[in-house]
Amino acid sequence: MRIPFVKASFIGSKTDLRSVINALKGTASFQMTAYEKLEKTNTDNERYEELVGLKKRLETALDIAKPDNKMRAETSYTELNNFSQYQQDAMRVVTQLEELQLQINHAHTTLVRNLEMIRGLGDYVNLPVAFSLLESGAYTQILCGILPTVKYQKLARDFAHANMNMQTFPSGKMNQIVIITTHRDDAQIAEVIHSYDFIPCPYNFDKTATAMIEVLKNENVELGTARAQLLENAKLLPEDARAIKSYYDYICNEADTIDIVAKTLQTQKYYILNGWVIQSEQENVKAKLGEVAPDIVCKFEPATADDDVPVLLKNSALVTPFRNVTEMYGNPGSRDIDPNPFVAFFYFVFFGMMIGDLGYALVLCAAVAAFIYFKKPSYGTKQFMLLFGICSVSAFVWGLLFGSVFGFKIGTQLIDPLDGAIYVMLLSLALGLIQLSVGITIDTWVKFRDGHYLSATLKGVPRIILFIGLMLFLPKVAFNIFGLPSVGFFNSINTVGMWITIIGAVGTMASNPYSVISYFNDTVSYVRLFALSLVGAVIANVGNIIGGMMFGIPFVGYPIGVLVAILFHVFNLGLGLLSAYIHGARLQFIEFFSKFYTGDGVQFSPVGGNLRYTIIKGGN
Numbered sequence: 001m002r003i004p005f006v007k008a009s010f011i012g013s014k015t016d017l018r019s020v021i022n023a024l025k026g027t028a029s030f031q032m033t034a035y036e037k038l039e040k041t042n043t044d045n046e047r048y049e050e051l052v053g054l055k056k057r058l059e060t061a062l063d064i065a066k067p068d069n070k071m072r073a074e075t076s077y078t079e080l081n082n083f084s085q086y087q088q089d090a091m092r093v094v095t096q097l098e099e100l101q102l103q104i105n106h107a108h109t110t111l112v113r114n115l116e117m118i119r120g121l122g123d124y125v126n127l128p129v130a131f132s133l134l135e136s137g138a139y140t141q142i143l144c145g146i147l148p149t150v151k152y153q154k155l156a157r158d159f160a161h162a163n164m165n166m167q168t169f170p171s172g173k174m175n176q177i178v179i180i181t182t183h184r185d186d187a188q189i190a191e192v193i194h195s196y197d198f199i200p201c202p203y204n205f206d207k208t209a210t211a212m213i214e215v216l217k218n219e220n221v222e223l224g225t226a227r228a229q230l231l232e233n234a235k236l237l238p239e240d241a242r243a244i245k246s247y248y249d250y251i252c253n254e255a256d257t258i259d260i261v262a263k264t265l266q267t268q269k270y271y272i273l274n275g276w277v278i279q280s281e282q283e284n285v286k287a288k289l290g291e292v293a294p295d296i297v298c299k300f301e302p303a304t305a306d307d308d309v310p311v312l313l314k315n316s317a318l319v320t321p322f323r324n325v326t327e328m329y330g331n332p333g334s335r336d337i338d339p340n341p342f343v344a345f346f347y348f349v350f351f352g353m354m355i356g357d358l359g360y361a362l363v364l365c366a367a368v369a370a371f372i373y374f375k376k377p378s379y380g381t382k383q384f385m386l387l388f389g390i391c392s393v394s395a396f397v398w399g400l401l402f403g404s405v406f407g408f409k410i411g412t413q414l415i416d417p418l419d420g421a422i423y424v425m426l427l428s429l430a431l432g433l434i435q436l437s438v439g440i441t442i443d444t445w446v447k448f449r450d451g452h453y454l455s456a457t458l459k460g461v462p463r464i465i466l467f468i469g470l471m472l473f474l475p476k477v478a479f480n481i482f483g484l485p486s487v488g489f490f491n492s493i494n495t496v497g498m499w500i501t502i503i504g505a506v507g508t509m510a511s512n513p514y515s516v517i518s519y520f521n522d523t524v525s526y527v528r529l530f531a532l533s534l535v536g537a538v539i540a541n542v543g544n545i546i547g548g549m550m551f552g553i554p555f556v557g558y559p560i561g562v563l564v565a566i567l568f569h570v571f572n573l574g575l576g577l578l579s580a581y582i583h584g585a586r587l588q589f590i591e592f593f594s595k596f597y598t599g600d601g602v603q604f605s606p607v608g609g610n611l612r613y614t615i616i617k618g619g620n
Contacts, residue, residue: 003604004278004280009298012270020289022257031605059248065236074616075616077608086242090247104231107230121209122213124171130208141183143178144177144180148174148175149175149176150174166180260607276310315340318344322343323383329588339597348393351395351581352393355391355533356395357404357405391580401415406544432522436467437471440464444459444460462503474497526587542568
């Protein structure tokens with residue numbers, strides 16, 4: 001159900017503006033219409049930049065400490081404005097965390113540098129002497145480095161004379177450690193050696209490469225221990241975490257107030273603040289503003305057809321989780337109805353049909369319950385998980401109808417997805433016809449509601465007649481085509497359904513000939529319900545068969561067989577959940593929503609609603 005809004009205008013003295021904004025934030029019922037081109041005053045701008053800087057420092061500190069963010073503190077807006085009292089404690093902890101971060105960064109940088117040096121020294125592990133012994137003297141020049149083996153052979157041929165000594169040691173694939181010793185008067189090789197792809201040794205340690213690597217490894221162990229201790233020290237006590245979180249939300253709220261002031265139309269003495277107020281809260285809003293600004297003028301007007309009214313929905317606990325599906329497409333537009341009750345029903349039915357197994361339903365339900373109980377997720381994540389939890393009930397019901405528990409048949413079976421695949425396919429198409437007819441009926445009702453009587457009569461009514469006729473006429477036709485025994489009820493209404501279908505088709509083609517073809521394509525799309533339920537049943541059955549084949553292996557047959565079957569079922573359940581989630585949503589978006597829903601609405605965003613760690617008591 002959509003929550004109705006009224007347009008609101010508040011006019012008063014500029015001296016009361018901040019108090020009015022704070023009062024509006026406390027109601028959580030007002031969304032502002034901002035004048036984006038207005039600029040902050042110099043004083044406000046300086047304060048705003050200061051608050052932004054503090055906010056970044058607090059965010060960095062929270063990133064370091066990583067406190068538990070699952071539970072948000074509940075407070076009143078008056079208490080939130082008093083959170084400035086946490087400044088001293090919060091900034092003390094922030095300073096400590098910043099110092100710890102510097103030490104953590106230093107330890108990390110040193111670790112990385114040591115690892116890089118260890119990789120470089122690895123090229124010299126076969127060098128038997130310390131690097132410091134390879135320095136040039138007053139009369140000799142020593143060159144040490146890495147050279148490709150092929151290039152060394154060419155170098156040896158080009159500079160083969162008695163006054164030059166070359167020593168080599170293996171270094172990795174196709175490389176050599178080369179030490180060249182020559183008299184300084186005969187050192188022309190130093191000028192050309194780089195053309196042989198020579199890489200000079202960058203080290204001058206008084207140790208061998210092997211010894212230096214050992215030193216660096218020991219240092220890294222000490223650094224790792226020290227870094228772990230620093231990270232442990234960065235963990236916050238509960239009172240310190242509360243101080244930082246509370247002060248962070250205070251800073252966010254203060255910066256937000258400055259931003260709202262800048263976006264409010266003002267003269268030298270007065271302001272005009274425009275926006276939207278929840279209709280049921282307008283008297284409460286007026287009373288709250290009167291307490292802080294007795295001279296304020298409040299004006300409320302109903303929304304018109306041309307207004308872009310913000311979207312705020314109120315649904316039952318069973319329907320709310322399905323808003324996750326609708327919101328992927330978009331919030332209801334200004335003239336849209338709330339589609340969530342319809343989405344909840346059809347998505348619930350479709351999801352369960354595509355899973356269709358008692359065992360999978362119980363596993364899914366248990367997994368959702370365990371996740372919510374142990375993880376205690378935030379509201380959004382909890383609603384997303386509840387979507388799967390509710391749909392597991394549908395999967396349980398369909399599992400009873402299909403008589404399947406992890407692919408094994410039980411006595412409750414009414415329809416067999418394998419042997420009775422035709423019935424499942426026809427049922428999928430029937431569900432598609434029902435959902436499409438609901439979408440068309442909603443569209444027709446909305447047109448009548450909005451006064452578009454001609455369009456509703458000429459376009460909507462014939463389509464409704466067409467779908468009613470199809471649902472009466474097609475069952476007997478389908479039973480005859482597939483050679484199935486038909487129910488007497490469908491035999492008796494077949495002729496009536498045929499004439500209703502003809503009348504509806506003629507009317508529909510008169511207004512939009514192409515729509516009849518598009519409805520056929522839309523209906524066929526629902527065959528995916530049949531296909532996915534069939535695939536799930538086949539994979540479960542195959543897993544059981546292959547697992548059973550392993551039982552004949554002596555001694556280990558049963559454990560291996562059970563493991564193989566479990567792996568098949570885990571894969572099947574994962575694939576089934578992904579398919580049911582995606583294709584269930586696709587049927588809503590493309591086939592259902594295209595009949596009546598725009599989804600171009602903007603979610604209601606009340607002023608003061610940008611708090612991360614705090615929930616305002618009494619907020620909507």
